[in-house]
Amino acid sequence: DVKVTQSSRYLVKRTGEKVFLECVQDMDHENMFWYRQDPGLGLRLIYFSYDVKMKEKGDIPEGYSVSREKKERFSLILESASTNQTSMYLCASSPTGHLNTEAFFGQGTRLTVV
């Protein structure tokens, strides 16, 4: 089974802290994604990466950065956490190509910034 593992289920951080959310996948997928999910706004893409050290901005990249030094790991960084970044964060991975590019998600990280 494909496994996408997020490092924490719940996090509480203070305003201004630098926050790292880690995601690891074990299926050698080229593509990895970070989404945030908020009530009434659905899932919004923050960043995605289609290869090691490659990244592209999604719809809401402001206040975030990412790092992909190894194929299996994709990190989301909140440079200076703010209360409006309180949300559910979801990581996903998928293979590249045109066939059978099923995406798999981690269990989510509920981040609260106080």
Add this chain to the structure above:
Amino acid sequence: KQEVTQIPAALSVPEGENLVLNCSFTDSAIYNLQWFRQDPGKGLTSLLLIQSSQREQTSGRLNASLDKSSGRSTLYIAASQPGDSATYLCSVRDSSYKLIFGSGTRLLVRP
């Protein structure tokens, strides 16, 4: 810009009913469409993936269809059970590998 819409936003049915969830998208140039299930406070679980060249996929009591030309997909759930209660999300994948999501249908199956 691709937009994905899911109707209805919420649905409540008695146990045993067959039901249909709808998903529509504005740009037919998709690579695939995927249906997910999400339980409260949890991540997304993949249910079915339909490639753009396929018309339908089946898994147990679930059947998903795709009509790319009209920009529509349906998820059919047969003989619904209380354990099917969850939010169901559809997503389409475009040529950049991004997944674009609908806002979901919240399903409650009453015992």
